[in-house]
Amino acid sequence: MNIKTRLTCAAFGLALALSAPAANAQSAARTPQEEANLHTVMEFYRTVFEPEIVANAKNYIGDDYIEHNPNAGQGLAGFTEMFGKRFKPKPIKATLEKRPDVVMVENDLVMLIFKMPRPDPADASKTYDLWWYDMFRVKNGRIIEHWDAAMKRPPGAPHPLGG
Amino acid sequence: MSRRLSLTVAAVAVALTMGGGPAAAQMAPAGPATTPAQQAANKKVVLDFIREVFEAQNLDNADRFIAKDFIQRKPGAPSGLDGFKAWFGPRFKPKPVEATLKSPIVEVLAERDLVFLMLKHQHPHPEAPGQTYDSYWFDLFRVRDGKIVEHWDQALWPKPKPAPAP
Numbered sequence: 001m002n003i004k005t006r007l008t009c010a011a012f013g014l015a016l017a018l019s020a021p022a023a024n025a026q027s028a029a030r031t032p033q034e035e036a037n038l039h040t041v042m043e044f045y046r047t048v049f050e051p052e053i054v055a056n057a058k059n060y061i062g063d064d065y066i067e068h069n070p071n072a073g074q075g076l077a078g079f080t081e082m083f084g085k086r087f088k089p090k091p092i093k094a095t096l097e098k099r100p101d102v103v104m105v106e107n108d109l110v111m112l113i114f115k116m117p118r119p120d121p122a123d124a125s126k127t128y129d130l131w132w133y134d135m136f137r138v139k140n141g142r143i144i145e146h147w148d149a150a151m152k153r154p155p156g157a158p159h160p161l162g163g
Numbered sequence: 164m165s166r167r168l169s170l171t172v173a174a175v176a177v178a179l180t181m182g183g184g185p186a187a188a189q190m191a192p193a194g195p196a197t198t199p200a201q202q203a204a205n206k207k208v209v210l211d212f213i214r215e216v217f218e219a220q221n222l223d224n225a226d227r228f229i230a231k232d233f234i235q236r237k238p239g240a241p242s243g244l245d246g247f248k249a250w251f252g253p254r255f256k257p258k259p260v261e262a263t264l265k266s267p268i269v270e271v272l273a274e275r276d277l278v279f280l281m282l283k284h285q286h287p288h289p290e291a292p293g294q295t296y297d298s299y300w301f302d303l304f305r306v307r308d309g310k311i312v313e314h315w316d317q318a319l320w321p322k323p324k325p326a327p328a329p
C-alpha cells in the first residue's frame with residue numbers, strides 16, 4: 001500500500017478532511033509518472049493480453065511480480081505458466097479491442113473496470129452487466145503486483161465468467 | 164521503438180487519458196475534473212458512508228449519503244435512495260456507529276468524481292479444510308455535491324432465494 005493511501009486509510013472520520021493534501025490544490029491532473037504507469041498497463045493489455053502472446057509478458061511483468069488472484073502463480077514464471085496454456089497467439093492490433101469502462105490512476109496504482117455482459121439467469125434472451133476489475137501496481141515500467149475479483153476454484157473447474 | 168509505433172502508443176495513451184477517440188463512446192462518462200481537496204472530501208463521504216450506514220447497518224443515516232436519484236449498478240439491486248432502503252432494510256440490524264472504520268479496506272483511490280475501494284476478505288479454502296485464502300472485492304462510487312450518486316461492484320446476479328417451506 002502506498003503512503004498516500006495508507007495515510008488515507010489511517011485517518012478516518014473527521015481527521016480525514018484535515019489530511020487532504022495541501023500542495024497542488026489547483027490541479028488534480030495525473031503526474032507524468034502516473035501517465036507512464038497507465039501506459040505500461042495499457043501496453044501490457046495491447047501486446048500481451050489481447051493478442052495472447054505470453055512471450056511478450058517479460059516486457060511488462062517483473063520476475064518478482066506478486067499475484068493476488070488466488071488461482072494464479074507468482075512471478076513472471078507463474079504468469080507464463082498459467083497463460084501459456086490458455087493463450088492462442090494472434091496479431092497485435094494498433095489499439096485495444098476491449099477498452100476498460102473505468103480507468104483510475106493514483107500514485108503507483110492503475111485500476112481498470114470492464115463491463116462484462118452475462119446471461120440473465122431469469123431470462124436467457126437478456127443480459128445483465130457484470131463489472132470486473134483489475135488493479136495493478138507499477139514500478140520502474142514493470143507491473144509488480146496485481147489484484148482482481150477472482151475467487152478460488154478447484155483445479156480444472158470452469159472459470160465462473162467463462163474465461 | 165519506431166516513430167510510427169511510438170506515435171501509435173502515444174495516441175492510445177492520450178485517448179485513454181482523455182476518454183477521447185471513437186472507442187470512447189463505450190466508456191462510462193468520465194465526470195468532471197476535481198481538485199485534490201475535492202477528491203479527499205469525496206473519499207471522506209464514501210468512508211463515512213461505509214462506517215455510518217454500512218457498518219452500523221443504519222438506514223436512517225443513508226439519507227445523508229445517498230442521493231434520491233442514486234444509480235445502483237450492483238446486479239439485481241434497485242436504484243434510488245428508496246431502492247437502497249428497500250434492498251438493504253431487510254438485511255440490516257442497526258448497531259451503534261463506531262468512531263473508526265472496521266471494514267478491511269486495503270486501497271482507496273479517487274479520480275475525477277469517482278472513489279474506488281478495494282477490500283480484502285478471507286474465505287474458507289475449498290480444498291484445505293480449516294485454511295483460508297484472501298480475495299479482493301471492489302466498490303466504486305460516484306460522488307457529487309457530497310452525496311453518492313452511483314455505485315458499482317463485482318457482484319454476480321443474486322441467486323434466487325429458495326421458496327419458504329409451506
